[in-house]
Amino acid sequence: MSALLTIRSRRDQMSAIERRIADFVLDNANLLRDYSSQQLANALGVSQSSVVKFCQKLGFKGYPDLKYSVGEDIARADNGDEPPATSAPEHPADAMAAELWRRKSAAEEETRSINPPGTIAAVAAAITLAGEGGKVFLIGLGDDDIRARALALRLSLLGILTVHNFDPAHMAASVSAACTGDVLMVFSEHGKPPPLCYIARCFRERGGTVVSVTRHTSNPLRAYADIALLVSAHDEEVHIQPLLYQAAAQHLMDRVFVRLCEGGRDQQLRENLERLQPMLEP
CATH class of the missing domain: 1.10.10.10 (Winged helix-like DNA-binding domain superfamily/Winged helix DNA-binding domain)
Known part of the structure; x- marks a missing residue:
């Protein structure tokens, strides 16, 4: 190594x-x-x-x-050279790891191809606008809440007010405080849960912008979205497919976050990280 x-x-x-x-x-x-x-x-x-x-x-x-x-x-x-290989044969676990990485890379590449820079820029612009006196609402159910929670924390570090909830009932109540210019980001792999569709519809009625993050399929939630972020991750093995989706979806959110930082909020991020560092150090 x-x-x-x-x-x-x-x-x-x-x-x-x-x-x-x-x-x-x-x-x-x-x-x-x-x-x-x-x-x-x-x-x-x-x-x-x-x-x-x-x-x-x-x-x-x-x-x-x-x-x-x-x-x-x-x-x-x-010189463009790879590190010298060892003479020992490749361990089966290493081969498995390499194959998993290849599949994740393929899923990310497909996902990137269906979410052009213009779409990422539109999401970043909507969030930036909401951050100037408004709010960004985020919700996801089950595994999708992991990505909603992570993005909510990152947006907070950028100085953007976020409202994160994994309970549809609580989020429906929170949406009553939404205003024109606010953003709702809804994470749902299959885009079918009726409560999320209801929340998205209510949010749009209040003049907010809905951003959905779902699979690249026709689904009800995507139909309610002003901007649809799409994830392409397919595999024949049932235990691999969710891993590909999670990796591709996370990379998609990372693209949005980087765009926001490059839009001028990186200084706010540094200041907040410095403020939090004493709490995180042993």
């Missing part, structure tokens, strides 16, 4: 100081050759021994060994 890939794969298990060193190495790999261990320590405000221990914990003899390995990674990337 390459040095950079090793650092990425083990970052979540690192201490706060180790993560600081890891992030610097990952973000400045091309510049690492110009840094001694002491210079790196000074740049990060840590001790030189912390840098050495970081390298040794990853399996390197020391900082020079890590720097040399990172340099090899960069050289291989510049």
Whole structure:
């Protein structure tokens, strides 16, 4: 495994100081050759021994060994070469993981092709408008609530007021406070639950914009939407198909989030993340 890939794969298990060193190495790999261990320590405000221990914990003899390995990674990337393969045969679990990733990638590519940049821009514009004094309502049932909840948190970090609920009755009551310019995002894989269709219809009657996130099929919920985001994820194996849908749908929401950040709300995101960081650090 390459040095950079090793650092990425083990970052979540690192201490706060180790993560600081890891992030610097990952973000400045091309510049690492110009840094001694002491210079790196000074740049990060840590001790030189912390840098050495970081390298040794990853399996390197020391900082020079890590720097040399990172340099090899960069050289291989510049030459378009893959990391050298081992002589051992591929483990069945690795083959399964690679095949699952291939299927997820195919589902994401299909989903991207049916949601052109203009559609993503329209959703981002509606959310941006709602964020200027209005609200964004989000609802999903079952597994769909995972994506609704995640997006609600991200929008909140961008300074956008969100109303998230997984209970249709409570959401129906909340919708009574909707105004023109507000946005309702409804997550439903098959787009058929009558309560969600009812909520969407009521929301439109109050002058709001409805955005549906469903499969690429004809469904009642999609018919109520002003903007329809579509997910294409199909597989013959019943245990694989939901995984493909979840991956493609999440990537679709990530595209919307990135568009919002690029629209000028990235500074608000940084400020909120800094404010929350003391609560998240051990």
